[in-house]
Amino acid sequence: MSNTGCGQTAGAQVQGLQELNPEEMRLQRTLKRIRHKVVVMSGKGGVGKSTFAVNLAAGLALAGKRVGLIDVDVHGPSVPRLLGLHNARVTIENDYIEPVRWSAGLSVMSLGFLLPDMDQAVVWRGPVKMGFIRQLLADVVWGDLDYLIADCPPGTGDEPLSVLQLLGADAQGLIVTTPQAVAVDDVRRSISFCRDLGNPVLGLVENMSGIACPQCGHLEALFGKGGGKDLAEETGVPFLGAVPLDPQVVRSGDKGLVFVQARPEAAAAQAVMHVVQTVLALSENDRPQAPSLHGPVTVAVTAAGGTLCRHAGYCEEIILAQADGKSRQVQEVRTVPAPADSTTLPEWLAGQGVNVLITGGLSAEMENRLRREGITCVTGAPDCPPQEAVSAWLEGRLTAG
Numbered sequence: 001m002s003n004t005g006c007g008q009t010a011g012a013q014v015q016g017l018q019e020l021n022p023e024e025m026r027l028q029r030t031l032k033r034i035r036h037k038v039v040v041m042s043g044k045g046g047v048g049k050s051t052f053a054v055n056l057a058a059g060l061a062l063a064g065k066r067v068g069l070i071d072v073d074v075h076g077p078s079v080p081r082l083l084g085l086h087n088a089r090v091t092i093e094n095d096y097i098e099p100v101r102w103s104a105g106l107s108v109m110s111l112g113f114l115l116p117d118m119d120q121a122v123v124w125r126g127p128v129k130m131g132f133i134r135q136l137l138a139d140v141v142w143g144d145l146d147y148l149i150a151d152c153p154p155g156t157g158d159e160p161l162s163v164l165q166l167l168g169a170d171a172q173g174l175i176v177t178t179p180q181a182v183a184v185d186d187v188r189r190s191i192s193f194c195r196d197l198g199n200p201v202l203g204l205v206e207n208m209s210g211i212a213c214p215q216c217g218h219l220e221a222l223f224g225k226g227g228g229k230d231l232a233e234e235t236g237v238p239f240l241g242a243v244p245l246d247p248q249v250v251r252s253g254d255k256g257l258v259f260v261q262a263r264p265e266a267a268a269a270q271a272v273m274h275v276v277q278t279v280l281a282l283s284e285n286d287r288p289q290a291p292s293l294h295g296p297v298t299v300a301v302t303a304a305g306g307t308l309c310r311h312a313g314y315c316e317e318i319i320l321a322q323a324d325g326k327s328r329q330v331q332e333v334r335t336v337p338a339p340a341d342s343t344t345l346p347e348w349l350a351g352q353g354v355n356v357l358i359t360g361g362l363s364a365e366m367e368n369r370l371r372r373e374g375i376t377c378v379t380g381a382p383d384c385p386p387q388e389a390v391s392a393w394l395e396g397r398l399t400a401g
Contacts, residue, residue: 027138034145036282037171039163043186045154048207049176051253053151054082058258059276061105065146071110072133073153080112084256097140109140130162141368156193164197172202179227191235204232209242240278243271297323301386302359310360313342319386328394346370358389
């Protein structure tokens with residue numbers, strides 16, 4: 001009887017896996033490679049939310065983090081222009097989309113890259129919007145990210161709802177307001193929106209918080225004073241800071257220059273970087289964790305001369321290690337010659353049933369192909385005996401990236 005029960009359980013598990021939507025599987029693979037997800041939103045339009053999101057993402061990238069910026073405002077995508085990328089176009093293949101690079105550390109995706117004419121109106125209903133946002137998350141080759149920043153249109157409609165639902169309960173809302181009461185009233189709804197969906201609120205930023213006189217330095221509160229801080233205290237949300245209004249922010253955005261990079265000495269840039277430091281603390285609070293494994297796993301290590309190879313394209317041999325995910329013990333290790341043609345490595349590894357590749361480095365093209373084969377890439381591994389690298393990965397001392 002017990003054998004029958006085990007067989008039925010296994011059969012049910014296999015059936016469940018077979019019924020899993022391939023698109024959902026791609027989405028989950030993408031999300032597992034993102035450490036922190038921050039959704040920038042506001043209940044009120046015109047508060048400078050997109051400009052703040054762009055500077056936040058750029059500030060994190062300038063701090064050495066791997067960042068993705070996704071613009072989900074399908075009716076008015078402004079991120080491409082704010083980053084000087086309004087003429088950029090993405091590479092689209094049958095099963096993946098390459099994001100646009102602003103820098104080595106910042107990848108960007110927006111509907112604005114896909115429109116043949118920026119004057120073209122986009123007339124989509126809710127389900128179409130959610131399908132598009134899902135595609136941006138599942139089919140774009142984001143790779144391993146420390147942060148994914150999502151810039152949402154104002155309000156609590158389809159786009160922010162779709163983003164938070166797709167990103168999951170660990171996605172955090174970052175709310176932007178201006179000081180005046182009419183903005184604060186609308187932004188209050190964004191906070192309750194996040195809480196109703198079960199997502200934490202990272203904090204609240206008061207943008208356009210006064211303007212400094214260029215002659216005397218006096219701060220004039222054009223839109224009132226302290227509305228953001230008062231709302232944060234009222235709702236129990238962390239107040240992340242006040243960003244003063246600076247006309248140079250507008251001019252920089254029109255020219256496609258990121259303010260925190262173009263004018264780092266300005267008070268507004270320093271205020272944004274203060275928020276960046278708060279967001280960076282999310283990573284500093286991380287602790288290395290062993291990968292989540294429950295069964296057998298096959299780990300491949302590129303090697304040359306018995307030690308880990310600095311680049312997968314130049315490896316002479318492949319170390320294949322069979323490990324048990326539950327005990328996190330290496331059970332069997334064998335060495336096989338690397339394929340004669342290094343360009344066939346992704347398909348060759350997939351044929352060997354490899355789940356994880358540990359190597360010193362990879363070309364971007366090779367890494368993308370490995371991902372499409374469902375192989376996790378652990379790059380930047382130090383020179384060491386291959387079996388030691390496998391043990392380090394199983395114990396969480398060597399992480400993907």
